[in-house]
Amino acid sequence: MRFRFTEEQQRLRQEIDDYFRQEISGEFLEWLERQREGSIFSPESPEFTQKLAEKGWLGLQYSRGFQEGSIFEEEVGYWRAPVAYHNERIVGAIVQSVGSDEQKEYFLPRLASGEITIALGYTEPGCGSDLAALTTRAVPDGDEYVFNGQKTYSSRGTSANHAIVAARTNTEVPKHKGISLFLAPLDIPGVTIRPLPMMGWGADMAELFFDDVRVPAFNLIGERDRGWYHLAASLDIQRVRIGEVGVHRRMMEELVEFVKETKIDGESLSKDPFVRDMLAQRAIEVEVARLFNYRSVWAATKGPVPPHYTSMGTMYLRETSQRLAQTATEILGLYAPLKGSSKWARLKGSAEASYRAAPGYTLAGGTSEIQRNVIAQRGLGLPR
Ligand SMILES: Cc1cc2nc3c(=O)[nH]c(=O)nc-3n(C[C@H](O)[C@H](O)[C@H](O)COP(=O)(O)OP(=O)(O)OC[C@H]3O[C@@H](n4cnc5c(N)ncnc54)[C@H](O)[C@@H]3O)c2cc1C
Structure with missing residues (x-):
């Protein structure tokens, strides 16, 4: 095992460190500290996230590599920078590893620019640790899937415009073999978002309800019914x-x-x-x-x-x-x-x-x- 950083990676860390030291100061720092009162983690500032996107730092994990992405993340944590947290590493990694070329072309730049923001929709009222028991259904209908069900404890559920949703697409097979992953928009008819403010983790946690929600088949990420395996790999990244x-x-x-x-x-x-x-x-x-x-x-x-x-x-x-x-x-x-x-x-x-x-x-x-x-x-x- 050898995890020394290259000189280039060390320069990158220094560059990010210098940038945060300079930018996260004065009135902006005061605003940030006020926002953090409800949560250990920093809020998301779209303006600040946009600046980082312009620097090319948001999608580092898939544009340059896992180490570079991790350097960025550690610096974000250290400086408590108000950046959307789940975007690039979890969902970007899933799209990059199992998405089609069209999906990579569509989603990766939008994740990296902060245009698409993500809530995590795995847990349900009846399943957490035993996630394979999930019951949210996604039934194919033409070139769409019709969603019905509920997710809970979705971090960033009230602020994100998309959710990565694990849904059951096959009921005829053992439970972990009938799950698929979708990158579903949240601003479409039939989606209800109910805030679930949580002690110490901020107010953007939510319950997500899907009531005959029509999600384009394009948003199915990876193989249908293989979502459990994609999800397990993504949890290792998470x-x-x-x-x-x-x-x-x-x-x-x-x-x-x-x-x-x-x-x-x-x-x-x-x-x-x-x-x-x-x-x-x-x-x-x-x-x-x-x-x-x-x-x-x-x-x-x-x-x-x-x-x-x-x-x-x-x-x-x-x-x-x-x-x-x-x-x-x-x-x-x-x-x-x-x-x-x-x-x-x-x-x-x-x-x-x-x-x-x-x-x-x-x-x-x-x-x-x-x-x-x-x-x-x-x-x-x-x-x-
Ligand atoms: C702050 C926070 C953020 C979260 N963010 C998200 C999110 O963004 N998206 C999302 O989908 N979910 C999220 N969750 C939900 C989280 O993933 C679940 O709470 C967690 O997986 C546990 O599930 P559960 O609450 O249903 O507990 P249960 O699975 O019901 O477990 C209850 C207790 O039994 C124990 N237990 C269960 N099964 C076993 C076993 N096989 N062996 C030994 N012990 C066991 C557990 O350890 C626990 O102590 C979040 C939760 C919290 C608290």
């Missing part, structure tokens, strides 16, 4: 969490700054053995999570990513996220529960925001139990 590693690296730096600057009874907090011990432990964990995720990025440049790599990376990172939120809360003490808008808040209310987001970390994109199942089966070869 579970490369290098962007979140950037978020936590930043949080670590801010906590270290805070303890250096803060005095209790005339003594610097940085000298408190308990505080030092907690921070050292979290620093190890964030670094391990970073390396796990780089291993997945590296593997992606060689071929399909082994599922247990991404499950280890995602599970370890997300459990680290929860411990980091707890550590921030303990270090900030009475400042910790204050929202960013309070004049007394420290670290712009990050401790409060991360603490609220913490429970969702080990649910979103597959629970810790499911990740451990993947590691046991796919990594250790244990029976189902």
